[in-house]
Amino acid sequence: MTELWELLSGLEVPDLILCAAAVLILDLFAISVIFAAGRESRLCQKRWEKVGSGVALRFQDVSYPLSADEILLGRHISADIRLADPSVSRYHAVMTVTGGIWSITDLGSKSGTFVNERQVQHAKLIPGDVIRLGSVQLLVTDHAGASVSRKKPQQGKPAPKKTAAPKRAAVKKTQPQRRGGGKRV
Amino acid sequence: MYKNGLSYAGVVSLLLLTHASMLGVVLVRGNYESPKDLIMLACAVLGLDLVGIIASLCYRQMTYTLDLMLLGILNMSLIFQSCFGGVHLSVKFLITCVASLVACEVGFLLTRNHEWIRHQKKYIYLVIGILILCILLFTGRRSMWITFKGFSIQPSEFIKPCYILICAASIVELHKKIKVTFFYVSPDTLCVLGATLVIFGLQWWCRDLGSLPTFAAVFACAVVCRFCYPRAKISKTWIAIAAVCGVLVLAAAWKLAPAYVQERLHVDIWADQYGSGYQQCQALIGIARGGWLGLGPGQGALHNVFAYESDIVFSTICEEWGLLYAGIAVLIVIIMLTTVLMNPPKSYYHATMTAGIVAAFVAQMSLNIFGSCNLIPFTGVTLPFISQGGSSMVTCGFMVGMLKAGQSPLFRHQAAKLREDAAAELPTLPKFLQKKKQPARQGNTPQNRRPKA
Numbered sequence: 039m040t041e042l043w044e045l046l047s048g049l050e051v052p053d054l055i056l057c058a059a060a061v062l063i064l065d066l067f068a069i070s071v072i073f074a075a076g077r078e079s080r081l082c083q084k085r086w087e088k089v090g091s092g093v094a095l096r097f098q099d100v101s102y103p104l105s106a107d108e109i110l111l112g113r114h115i116s117a118d119i120r121l122a123d124p125s126v127s128r129y130h131a132v133m134t135v136t137g138g139i140w141s142i143t144d145l146g147s148k149s150g151t152f153v154n155e156r157q158v159q160h161a162k163l164i165p166g167d168v169i170r171l172g173s174v175q176l177l178v179t180d181h182a183g184a185s186v187s188r189k190k191p192q193q194g195k196p197a198p199k200k201t202a203a204p205k206r207a208a209v210k211k212t213q214p215q216r217r218g219g220g221k222r223v
Numbered sequence: 224m225y226k227n228g229l230s231y232a233g234v235v236s237l238l239l240l241t242h243a244s245m246l247g248v249v250l251v252r253g254n255y256e257s258p259k260d261l262i263m264l265a266c267a268v269l270g271l272d273l274v275g276i277i278a279s280l281c282y283r284q285m286t287y288t289l290d291l292m293l294l295g296i297l298n299m300s301l302i303f304q305s306c307f308g309g310v311h312l313s314v315k316f317l318i319t320c321v322a323s324l325v326a327c328e329v330g331f332l333l334t335r336n337h338e339w340i341r342h343q344k345k346y347i348y349l350v351i352g353i354l355i356l357c358i359l360l361f362t363g364r365r366s367m368w369i370t371f372k373g374f375s376i377q378p379s380e381f382i383k384p385c386y387i388l389i390c391a392a393s394i395v396e397l398h399k400k401i402k403v404t405f406f407y408v409s410p411d412t413l414c415v416l417g418a419t420l421v422i423f424g425l426q427w428w429c430r431d432l433g434s435l436p437t438f439a440a441v442f443a444c445a446v447v448c449r450f451c452y453p454r455a456k457i458s459k460t461w462i463a464i465a466a467v468c469g470v471l472v473l474a475a476a477w478k479l480a481p482a483y484v485q486e487r488l489h490v491d492i493w494a495d496q497y498g499s500g501y502q503q504c505q506a507l508i509g510i511a512r513g514g515w516l517g518l519g520p521g522q523g524a525l526h527n528v529f530a531y532e533s534d535i536v537f538s539t540i541c542e543e544w545g546l547l548y549a550g551i552a553v554l555i556v557i558i559m560l561t562t563v564l565m566n567p568p569k570s571y572y573h574a575t576m577t578a579g580i581v582a583a584f585v586a587q588m589s590l591n592i593f594g595s596c597n598l599i600p601f602t603g604v605t606l607p608f609i610s611q612g613g614s615s616m617v618t619c620g621f622m623v624g625m626l627k628a629g630q631s632p633l634f635r636h637q638a639a640k641l642r643e644d645a646a647a648e649l650p651t652l653p654k655f656l657q658k659k660k661q662p663a664r665q666g667n668t669p670q671n672r673r674p675k676a
Contacts, residue, residue: 056251057516057545060244064551067237067295068558074234075288075562082285082566082630107337107570136338146399 093140093165095119095133096177104140109133111171112145125149125172133163140178142169149173231287235276238295242268245302248544254521255310263312264305268298271317275324284331285631286566292559293327293608293623299552300609303540308526319613323620330384330624335631337572344392344411351385351418354378355425367431379434380614382422384621386438387579389415390445394575397449415445432484433590433602440586441579443469448575487600502528506538506595510546517545532611534603537595553588556608560584563626573629580622 095102095109102109102119109118114128121130127147134141140163144151152170153161163169167178246265255261275294279287297320304316334340357378361369369376393411400407419442426435446465480488492500492507509525512518523542525531531539540549560581568574584607591606593599605615 053252053516053519056248057547060241060248061547061551063237063241063244064548064555067234067241068551068555070230070234070237071288071292071295071555071558072562074230074291075286075565077230078286078288078630079566085285086569107568107573134338 093135093163094179095169096179097121097174101179104133104135107135111176121171121174123172123174126174127172130171131169140164147171231291234288234291238276238291239269239272241295242272242298242302245299249302249306249310249520252519252522253306253310254519260311264302264310267312267317268301271298271301271320278324284627286627288562289559289623289627289630290327292555292562293324293620296552296555296559296608297323299555302520303536303544303552303609304532304611306520306543307523307532307539309521313611316611319611319616322613323608323616326617326620327624327627330621331627331631332624334388334573334576334625334628337570337628340388341392341395341572344389347385347388347392348414348418351382351389351422354382354385355421358425358429362429365429367426367429367434374613377612377614379426379429379431380612380618383437383441383583383618384580384625386418386422387441387576387583387622387625389418390441390448390579391572391575394445394448395572412449430481430483432480433604436590436602437583437586437604440582444578444582445575448571448578490600492597502530502535503595503597503601506535507597509535509538509542510596513542513545515545515547517541517543517548519543530603533605534591534601534610535595536606536610537592540609552609553592556584556588559623560626563630566630568629576625577629580626583622584619 093104095104097119106118110129110132111117111119111121111126112128112130113121113123113126117129127145127149129145130147131142131144131151134143141160142151142153142158142163143160144158149172150157152158153163153167155168155170163178165178165180169176169178246261246268249255249264250261253261272294275290279290301313301316301320305311305313357369358367362378367377367379369378393409393415396411397409399411400409419438422438423435426432426438447462477488486499490499492503494500496504505525505528509523513523517523520543523539525535525539525542528535537549537553540552563577563581568577587604587607590599590602590604591610594601594603605612607615607619
């Protein structure tokens with residue numbers, strides 16, 4: 039053991055090569071970590087789509103995939119989905135997801151939040167539900183853009199069609215504005 | 224980890240190889256008296272690596288890179304700290320490394336569920352209050368340190384993550400406003416402003432102005448997030464007003480700063496090499512002496528200068544290991560912070576929290592490194608993950624756990640239950656269920672039983 043130690047200690051490895059090799063390994067570690075983080079990011083996005091149930095919000099012809107944990111709906115310029123309609127409050131409602139179940143919470147809006155024409159403070163959502171904020175109607179659909187109507191349409195309630203967006207006549211002439219356009223999240 | 228097995232195996236191998244190569248440099252160039260010291264250090268470093276990797280494999284999470292990078296930087300720091308002034312295992316630093324890793328997991332578990340943690344804000348305010356009381360009652364006269372039987376604790380370090388959490392909570396509750404005379408104000412914003420003033424005032428009173436920029440950076444980040452709420456367009460007018468206010472406050476602070484701060488702000492270190500500028504002069508000389516590849520582990524002279532392992536640790540590493548190694552160590556911390564941006568958090572709470580943590584780390588690192596290099600006044604704050612200091616290391620670990628929580632915001636345990644609840648709320652059951660259940664109910668009631676023919 040002692041002889042081996044003396045042999046190792048006596049090795050004349052040029053400092054420059056040794057240090058350069060150590061620094062190179064350190065660099066490789068840093069680079070590999072960046073690549074691993076990139077892979078994780080992609081995997082997390084896939085996982086998110088699974089957990090978020092691939093739900094989207096449809097307004098007229100525009101579909102908004104809900105790819106964040108909280109989506110703020112309102113008239114304010116900083117809202118996630120901006121509904122430039124006077125009947126919509128600045129911070130009207132917030133949509134949140136927990137364990138794949140989306141829910142909507144009213145933020146004390148003046149005109150109220152309605153899910154399938156029933157006024158709610160907090161309600162869980164499923165594809166096919168119709169949300170009304172003031173006079174603006176939004177349809178909850180699956181991620182592909184087509185709604186999957188799991189609920190039976192009841193009398194007096196708007197019946198969402200299977201593959202089409204809500205009729206234009208049912209919605210006022212307002213255009214939601216969102217950072218980066220409609221199809222993004 | 225399970226889906227990217229090959230990739231992670233590569234990263235883990237490189238992690239082990241990195242530490243092995245550093246130990247190789249210590250073997251060849253290090254200043255050690257007996258091989259026993261080096262063997263103990265190698266066992267501690269590689270053992271901690273293996274334990275950390277196995278521990279991270281024990282439970283599934285969304286990100287492992289933060290764990291691996293934390294492990295990497297902590298063990299690098301352990302090697303650095305064990306070599307200052309001669310190679311010997313720094314048991315104290317090893318314990319703080321383990322405490323930091325444990326704090327990381329605690330931080331992750333506590334802040335993972337943003338719905339839960341944001342409802343605990345009153346307790347977080349309570350913790351801040353208790354810490355401030357501890358500083359006022361138990362520390363020395365106008366000091367931030369509590370010394371008890373040889374152990375020193377800095378409670379102000381623990382305030383940092385709590386402050387970040389209340390800033391994040393205030394952003395989420397921003398829409399809840401009350402009318403005070405003619406203005407609508409958010410109670411949470413007022414609470415955060417109050418807490419900020421108390422913390423700033425305490426630091427001013429305790430003469431710990433080094434940590435003040437770190438808190439200011441977190442506060443500035445929270446203000447910017449406030450303008451960006453919720454992650455959309457920024458109101459330029461308000462940003463301009465805030466920037467002007469910030470400049471005015473800075474100018475006032477510059478003018479009204481106490482005498483000892485004024486002295487530090489205007490000190491010419493080369494004119495007063497053996498007085499106020501001693502530490503910085505020696506730090507700069509150490510960096511120059513080390514060059515690109517350093518003098519060798521344990522071969523430097525900076526270990527004779529006060530706070531060589533904490534405040535001027537960057538210079539000490541530069542002297543012994545070289546500018547390349549010191550730079551890469553800092554780079555790894557920066558990569559740790561930037562990888563978080565590759566996978567942005569999904570909730571406002573986690574987004575604000577992450578932004579605050581990154582701001583705190585960047586501010587602290589800048590103060591330490593630029594202070595050592597005499598680019599800004601010397602403040603005496605620690606370099607995250609590298610400087611010695613139990614409170615700082617535990618806080619840093621906790622904050623990395625919070626970063627991890629921002630990357631893994633999924634609540635798997637609640638999913639099944641909530642799905643059941645949602646299914647129960649459906650107004651109509653599937654047909655096959657209705658057909659099965661109705662006869663069963665009829666059959667169970669005696670009124671529905673038909674007499675046999």
